[in-house]
Amino acid sequence: MQFVKSTFQQGSATDNELIALYKKSADTQVLAVLYERYMALVFGVCLKYLKDEEESKDAVMQIYESLTDKLLRHEVQNFKSWLHVLTKNFCLMELRKTSKHQTISLDEGFMQFDAELHHENSIEKEIQFSILEKCLELLNEEQKKTVQLFYLEEKCYKEVAAQTGYQIDKVRSYIQNGKRNLKICMEKDSGE
Known part of the structure; x- marks a missing residue:
């Protein structure tokens, strides 16, 4: 040192x-x-x-x-x-x-309003994605791994089971619980 x-x-x-x-x-x-x-x-x-x-x-x-x-x-x-x-x-x-x-004034031009709304939507999506990434890290290892494979890599239950070595009923359970925990975490972080 x-x-x-x-x-x-x-x-x-x-x-x-x-x-x-x-x-x-x-x-x-x-x-x-x-x-x-x-x-x-x-x-x-x-x-x-x-x-x-x-x-x-x-x-x-x-x-x-x-x-x-x-x-x-x-x-x-x-x-x-x-x-x-x-x-x-x-x-x-x-x-x-x-x-x-x-607040958005109704007197603003429609095109300007539409452009701002589009920009706000893309920012909101990016915020949601950041919250999702953060919440995904909080899941236990089994839930995180199965949720990533199933939703992000679009693998079926059988493929997830083969890749992880988990039994299919465990894969279903991990995905279901992981999805529920993600939803809870994201609602909490979103302040809803």
Whole structure:
């Protein structure tokens, strides 16, 4: 760890070395060095979704603040990818919060209204997909595996059983329970 501390001072430590040092010390200076490497990426993702420079700057700071806790709780192998997903999910949730409070004027032109509605629908679909991905990770291993094979890879019960080694009645049960648990999780995360 001494090597990491000296390389930290020079800024040449790898992401994984900085994560390990941060987890051990909870030193926010270490986290700042790591985050600074990817601030432009975070800002770019925020700008893509939020479409507002000031909101994006605020989001960059809020995401950094959330990292102080999240990085201590999660095992992160590829920080850049993990941070990208975290940023995207943060932005989608922000958009979701603001879209619930927007009203659409009936005086607006029909084409403009239609374009905005289409944009909002695609954002809503992306939010739903993010929630689905998150909820899928919360399923137990059997449910997760069978649901992915059955719904995402469109395999039949027999193929799922052959690929997993589970008996067909267990496959049906795992899929049914997994589907129910996904629905519960998604309704909870959607605030319905």
